[in-house]
Each structure stands twice: as C-alpha cells, then as structure tokens.
Amino acid sequence: MPQLTYGDIKTAADRIAGHIRPVAVAPLDPGAIRTAHRDPLDDRSSEPCEVWIAMEFMQHTGSFKARGAVNFLRAHQDAGTLPDAGVTIASGGNAGMACAWAAGRQGVTATVFLPANAPVVKVNKLRSYGATVHLVGEQYAEALAACESFAASTGALASHAYDHPLIAAGAGTLLDEIRQQIPGLDTVVVAVGGGGLFAGVATAAQHHNIRTIAVEPENCRALNAALEAGEPVDVSVDSIAADSLGARRTSAMALHAVRQDRTHSxxxxxxxxxxxxxxxxxxxxxxxxxxxxxxxxxxxxQPRHLSDDTPEFRQTWTSYTPSPGERVAVVLCGANTDPTSLLTPHTDPGPQK
Structure with missing residues (x-):
C-alpha cells in the first residue's frame, strides 16, 4: 500500500470542506497538567506549559471518524465507483456510525458489522442513521471477517475503520485546523486504536515539524507492539477503552508514521x-x-520505570511531560459513551473487551 502523504491530506481537506464541522479548541487552566498522583486538572500548579484540548468529539456522529468517511465516499462518488449494493464496514461503533451517516447524506446504502458487545448507544445511533446492523463475535477482527465475506458475496464497496489511505487522509485534516487556532503548536497528542487518526495526524504534523505523541492503553497496544516487532502483529485486546481503541492489529501506514522523527509511542x-x-x-x-x-x-x-533490558524500554514512554513553554494540543476524539458512568466520581466500571 502506498504511504500517506501531506498532499493526500490537503486533497481530503478540499473534498470534505463544508461537509464536516471544523474542530473547536479550548485551553486548559494554566498549570493544569502535572503528575498523575495529584488531581490533574485543578488550577493551582504553576507548570509553565500551554495545553489545549481539541474537541473533535463535537464532530458529526460524535467522533473524528466522520472526516474519513466523507472523504472515502466522496472520492468514490467522484470516481463513479460506488456500487448499487452500497458500502459496508466493520467497526467497534464510531467508524460504522460515520460511514452510515456519510452514506445517508449521499443516498448510499450502508451495512455495518459490529462486535456483539458494542455499546448500546452506538448500535442505536447506527440504526437511527438507517444502516443495516449485524452484531458478530466479541472482537473487531470477527466483525471484520464477516464484513469481508458480505462484500465478496454482494459486491458492496468495503470501507475500513482505519486501514485505508482515504480514511487516514480525512482524519489527518484535523491537524491543520488545530494549527490555525494554536500558532506555534509544538506537540499533538492522539489516542491510537488501529491507527487511522494517528497516521493522518502524524503525517500532517511531520510536514509542519510538530511532535506527535501516540497513546495506547497498556493492554490494547497494536501500534506499540508493531513498533517492537518491526511489523504489524496481532495483539490481545483487554482495556476499558477497547470499544473504540480495540484493534487487534495496526496498519502499515501507522507503523510507518510512528517510525518518523519527533513521533513517540x-x-x-x-x-x-x-x-x-x-x-x-x-x-x-x-x-x-x-x-x-x-x-x-x-x-x-505518573512516569514509570521500564527495564533497560527489553526492547520496550528503548522505544516506549509511559507518559509525556511537556517542557516549559511547550504548546500542546490533546485530541479528544469521541464522545459516544454512556454518561451515567460519570455521575459517581472515580468509579472503575471494569474492563470492556
């Protein structure tokens, strides 16, 4: 697969202009970021870095995925390659919602495959967009296999939750919107599942000499494991964030991006x-x-020590501490969640697979 380029992202920005919501950014209180053992967002610290949150969860369908979905479908529509059978996708929820929403706006049929344990809020939203929904297996990989079989038997256009240049390029349009609002941006921090958002954002950030921090849960780290192994590998998925970051294997695009200068896992x-x-x-x-x-x-x-006799020590960080004066944007990429779990502070609801 050809590597993603900044030109791909600029083309995507032109293609999706007027069809997505520009991201809003907001600064955290001065000194809000400190070590993890203290309340991370109170305003008493004097740590001299500047941190903004990029509120991409306010995007159509509640996540950044709308960008890639619009870019993917409009590119195929422009090329005349959208089949009568419509589009199909496997997704933990957010990519499926974005695909169904974008398809509906373009009058295209959407069929979405999800793991059977996908959050109900996401399943219900998918159906509200008019998609046909199939719940298959317990992990994304099982839903993907069912989706691939469906595409082969029906002729539907197979989209992907993250591993496609058009999807990643659409996601990457986020970075230039953030830069326009934060002059002198030094660092962007993004969560990583399969790696579509990361690959797109890191490609744009590399063009502008901006540092990219790729963040994964300890037990849901497809990108980090690929970095260790030197190639994409399958990983186990067992994290509270698995419903949106639970890819078993990262993309080659994401692995290429994380190997670039000023990019860290x-x-x-x-x-x-x-x-x-x-x-x-x-x-x-x-x-x-x-x-x-x-x-x-x-x-x-809180930073933790990793043994210096393991490959993980050489290429993995356990936290990121900005330097004095550093300007940092943290991408909040989605909000398709059950808010009732937030009403009792500091309650751990346990892992979701």
Whole structure:
C-alpha cells in the first residue's frame, strides 16, 4: 500500500470542506497538567506549559471518524465507483456510525458489522442513521471477517475503520485546523486504536515539524507492539477503552508514521484513563469516551520505570511531560459513551473487551 502523504491530506481537506464541522479548541487552566498522583486538572500548579484540548468529539456522529468517511465516499462518488449494493464496514461503533451517516447524506446504502458487545448507544445511533446492523463475535477482527465475506458475496464497496489511505487522509485534516487556532503548536497528542487518526495526524504534523505523541492503553497496544516487532502483529485486546481503541492489529501506514522523527509511542494504564475521563467531567463537564480520555492520560500518568533490558524500554514512554513553554494540543476524539458512568466520581466500571 502506498504511504500517506501531506498532499493526500490537503486533497481530503478540499473534498470534505463544508461537509464536516471544523474542530473547536479550548485551553486548559494554566498549570493544569502535572503528575498523575495529584488531581490533574485543578488550577493551582504553576507548570509553565500551554495545553489545549481539541474537541473533535463535537464532530458529526460524535467522533473524528466522520472526516474519513466523507472523504472515502466522496472520492468514490467522484470516481463513479460506488456500487448499487452500497458500502459496508466493520467497526467497534464510531467508524460504522460515520460511514452510515456519510452514506445517508449521499443516498448510499450502508451495512455495518459490529462486535456483539458494542455499546448500546452506538448500535442505536447506527440504526437511527438507517444502516443495516449485524452484531458478530466479541472482537473487531470477527466483525471484520464477516464484513469481508458480505462484500465478496454482494459486491458492496468495503470501507475500513482505519486501514485505508482515504480514511487516514480525512482524519489527518484535523491537524491543520488545530494549527490555525494554536500558532506555534509544538506537540499533538492522539489516542491510537488501529491507527487511522494517528497516521493522518502524524503525517500532517511531520510536514509542519510538530511532535506527535501516540497513546495506547497498556493492554490494547497494536501500534506499540508493531513498533517492537518491526511489523504489524496481532495483539490481545483487554482495556476499558477497547470499544473504540480495540484493534487487534495496526496498519502499515501507522507503523510507518510512528517510525518518523519527533513521533513517540506512549502506553498508559486503564486506571489513569478512567481518572482522566472523570477529571474532564469533574472540571469541564465534558463526557467523552475512554478512548478520547486515553490521549489526556498520557499527560496525567505518573512516569514509570521500564527495564533497560527489553526492547520496550528503548522505544516506549509511559507518559509525556511537556517542557516549559511547550504548546500542546490533546485530541479528544469521541464522545459516544454512556454518561451515567460519570455521575459517581472515580468509579472503575471494569474492563470492556
């Protein structure tokens, strides 16, 4: 597969202009980011970095996925390659919703395959967009296999939740919108599932010499494992954020992107993801997915020592601490979640697969 380029992202930006919502950004209180053992978003610290949250969860369908879905379908529509059988996709929820929404706006039939344990809020929303929904297996890989079989038997156009240049290019349009609102941006922090958002954002960031921090849960780290192995590999999926970050294998595009200069892999524990999500609610009244809070957790997690006799030590960080004066944007990528779990502060609802 050809590597993603910044030109692909600029083309996507032109293609989706007027069809998606530009991202809004907001600064955190001065000194809000500190070590994880203290309340991460109170305003008493004097840490001299500047941190903004990019509120992409306000996008159509509640996540960044709308960008890639619009780019994918409009590119095929422009090329005359949309079949009568419509489009099909396998998804943990967000990519499926985006595909169904974009298809509906273009008068295209959408058939979506999800794991049987996908959040009810996502399943219901999918059906509200007019998609035909099939619940298959317990993990994304099983839903993907069913989707591929459906595409082969019906002739439907197979989209992908993350591993396609048009999908990743659409997601990457987010970075230039953030840059326009934060002059002198130094660093962007993004959560990683399969790697479509990361690949797109990191490609654009590389063009502008901006550092990219790729953040994954400890037990849901397809990109980090690929970095260790030197190639995409299958990983186990067992994290509170698995409903949106639960890809078993990353894309070759994402692995290529994480190997570039000024790009770093961070893994964080579920407990810190839960705390970061709760803090966003407690301090900002923002109800986001655990997957979105994973990005913020990189800045609020207590650094931990990794043994220097393992490959993980050489290429993995356990947190990210901005330098004095550094300008950082944290992408909050989705909000398709059950907000009732936020009403009791600091409650751990346990892992979801």
């Amino acid at each position: 961070v893994i964080v524990p579920d407990t810190d993801i839960i705390n970061a999500r709760q803090a966003l609610w407690d301090h900002r009244r923002l109800a986001v997915e655990h997957g979105a809070a994973t990005a913020l957790a990189a800045l609020t997690t």
